[in-house]
Amino acid sequence: xxxILNGKKTELPDSxxxxxxxxxxxxxxxxxxxxxxxxxxxxxxxxxxTSIEDGDQIELVHFxxxx
Amino acid sequence: xTQKGRGMVNNRYSRQELFPxxxxxxxxxxxxxxxxxxxxxxxxxxxxxxxxxxxIGKITIVDRDYVEYSNLQRQQLYTESDAIERIPxxxxxxxxxxxxxxxxxxxxxxxxxxxxxxxxxxxxxxLIIDGTDNFDTRLLINDTALKFNIPWIYGACVSSxxxxxxxxxxxxxxxxCLLETVPMGGATCDTxxxxxxxxxxxxxxxxxxxxxxxxxDYDALRNKLVCFDLWKNEHxxxxxxxxxxxxxxxxxxxxxxxxxxxxxxxKSTVLCGRNTVQIRSHQGQERDLEELATTLRRQEGTVERNxxxxxxxxxxxxxxxxxxxxxxxxxxxxxxxxxxxxxxLLG
Ligand SMILES: [Zn+2]
Numbered sequence: 265x266x267x268i269l270n271g272k273k274t275e276l277p278d279s280x281x282x283x284x285x286x287x288x289x290x291x292x293x294x295x296x297x298x299x300x301x302x303x304x305x306x307x308x309x310x311x312x313x314t315s316i317e318d319g320d321q322i323e324l325v326h327f328x329x330x331x
Numbered sequence: 332x333t334q335k336g337r338g339m340v341n342n343r344y345s346r347q348e349l350f351p352x353x354x355x356x357x358x359x360x361x362x363x364x365x366x367x368x369x370x371x372x373x374x375x376x377x378x379x380x381x382x383x384x385x386x387i388g389k390i391t392i393v394d395r396d397y398v399e400y401s402n403l404q405r406q407q408l409y410t411e412s413d414a415i416e417r418i419p420x421x422x423x424x425x426x427x428x429x430x431x432x433x434x435x436x437x438x439x440x441x442x443x444x445x446x447x448x449x450x451x452x453x454x455x456x457x458l459i460i461d462g463t464d465n466f467d468t469r470l471l472i473n474d475t476a477l478k479f480n481i482p483w484i485y486g487a488c489v490s491s492x493x494x495x496x497x498x499x500x501x502x503x504x505x506x507x508c509l510l511e512t513v514p515m516g517g518a519t520c521d522t523x524x525x526x527x528x529x530x531x532x533x534x535x536x537x538x539x540x541x542x543x544x545x546x547x548d549y550d551a552l553r554n555k556l557v558c559f560d561l562w563k564n565e566h567x568x569x570x571x572x573x574x575x576x577x578x579x580x581x582x583x584x585x586x587x588x589x590x591x592x593x594x595x596x597x598k599s600t601v602l603c604g605r606n607t608v609q610i611r612s613h614q615g616q617e618r619d620l621e622e623l624a625t626t627l628r629r630q631e632g633t634v635e636r637n638x639x640x641x642x643x644x645x646x647x648x649x650x651x652x653x654x655x656x657x658x659x660x661x662x663x664x665x666x667x668x669x670x671x672x673x674x675x676l677l678g
Contacts, residue, residue: 270565296514298556300569308511323567325558327514330489330525331374331464331533 267320283311286322295326343434344386357546358386362435364545365389367456369444369472371420372396373525374486375462376408377534382460382541383428389436390428391452392462394420395443395609396659397640397651405527417651419639441639442655443611444468446591449475458544459483460537466513467590473498473506474581474588484540486533490523491562493533496571497540497552504575505582507589509556529561599666608660608669617654623677630676648672 265276269290280289283299283306299306300323306314316322348355366387368375371394379392398406398413398420406420413423425439442448449471453459459476461484463469469485476483477500485506486495498505536557543551555568580587600609624641627634632645641652648662650672660669 270560270567272565294514296510296512298509298569298571298574305569305571305573323569325494325556325567325569327466327494327510328487328489328492329464329466329469329514330523331370331372331462331487331530 265316265318267316267318267322269322270324281315281317283314283316286316287311287324290324292324292326295328297327298325299323300325343432347385352548352551353542353546357548360547361386361542361545362388364457365391365455366458366460366541366545367452368392368460368462369449369468370394370462370464371406371408371424371439372402372462372464373405373407373527373530374488374534374537375460376406376420376424377530378460378462378486378538378541379424379428380407380431381534381538383432383435383437385538385542386432386435387545389438391438391440391456392421392424392428393440393442393444393452394424395441395653395657396420398423405525405530416637417635417640417642418637419653422639441653443609443657444471446471446475450479450591453479453481456481458541460541461485461487466510469506470510470513470581470590474590476500477505477582477586478588478591482544484537486537488529488533489525491526491529492558492560493529494556494558495533495536495540496556497544497554499552500582503554504571505579507581508574508576508579509571526561532559532561599670601664601666602659606662606664608663608666610658610660610669610673611656618652618656620652620654623652627676643676650676 265278267274280286287293287297302321344358347353348358364387366382368379371392375392379390383390397417398409400414402409403414408424408427419441421439421441425437428437453475459472459481461469461472472483480500482499484497556571557568559566577583580589602609620636620641624634624636627643632643635642643650648660651659658673660672663669
């Protein structure tokens with residue numbers, strides 16, 4: 265499937281079909297991640313149950329501690 | 332230069348005053364503001380230099396560490412001699428900043444902020460800038476800023492990635508709303524590395540928002556959580572207003588300021604990714620560095636000192652003692668081992 269991830273066209277395996285799986289795929293599992301799907305924030309508790317589809321626009325913002 | 336060429340007669344802020352959103356009026360506002368910068372690492376030094384050049388009336392910059400060679404690649408206020416002499420960052424930063432602008436008030440403080448200290452430091456402060464490198468201190472800043480109704484600007488970076496968010500008490504969600512939990516570990520600049528342009532980018536976001544707040548141009552604020560990866564050519568800004576929770580223990584309807592109420596700060600801390608343990612003595616007395624150096628010179632190992640600290644090397648460890656009572660023990664991540672070493676030397 266193809267979607268827009270952080271502004272860039274990104275090809276994903278079809279098996280990556282929920283927000284949680286996408287976060288794992290992006291190696292952000294251990295991070296605090298804010299997810300925006302097509303303009304709406306998806307709460308942490310809904311990551312598992314929210315599926316993603318071809319053409320979705322997703323922004324993933326993860327927090328880091330450095331500085 | 333004669334006295335006439337100094338002070339109010341010069342036109343050092345003319346280019347900033349020509350920028351209409353600031354103007355002469357904005358410059359006069361800036362002149363009366365006090366900004367507190369927590370941390371004088373990469374972000375803290377970058378923000379400090381921008382704000383000092385911009386003519387903020389008073390800048391206080393606080394840091395617990397001293398300058399090392401590995402800092403010079405991105406911590407823009409420091410020089411090789413600061414690293415060679417192991418000058419505390421707050422001292423080296425203050426000196427450099429005073430050379431940049433002698434017309435404003437600049438204070439560098441060598442200390443590790445706890446909630447008591449922070450509550451004293453924020454008195455009269457208009458804005459707090461995050462220049463720290465860990466979530467514990469940021470959550471402490473968050474609670475303090477909310478309690479005293481002071482805006483603060485989060486910034487962080489690692490590798491080629493950075494992000495920033497401006498927290499306005501009573502309006503935006505706070506860092507606790509955004510994080511929900513304290514993130515554990517993860518990549519740090521000491522484990523994943525960092526390139527300096529990322530620092531500059533975060534600093535640019537932080538100090539631009541700072542200028543907007545200081546000239547009181549609130550409509551111009553970004554109102555978005557911004558992040559970018561300069562190497563991957565990614566850039567994202569999202570609205571997070573909906574993340575604000577009325578049940579948030581830091582900014583909700585019945586705030587408890589959990590990071591101020593609980594004594595979360597331990598007397599000993601492992602400094603993340605640095606193979607270093609910090610031990611803090613809570614006696615509230617200044618350490619007599621001269622006496623300490625004399626004691627240590629009687630032991631095997633090498634003693635070096637400057638006016639701010641004593642460094643004692645006994646391979647594979649190095650202990651750095653500060654006046655404020657803290658000790659950094661390099662060469663271990665084990666608090667017990669660090670304490671054993673400390674007590675063996677100092678009883
Ligand atoms: Zn909150």
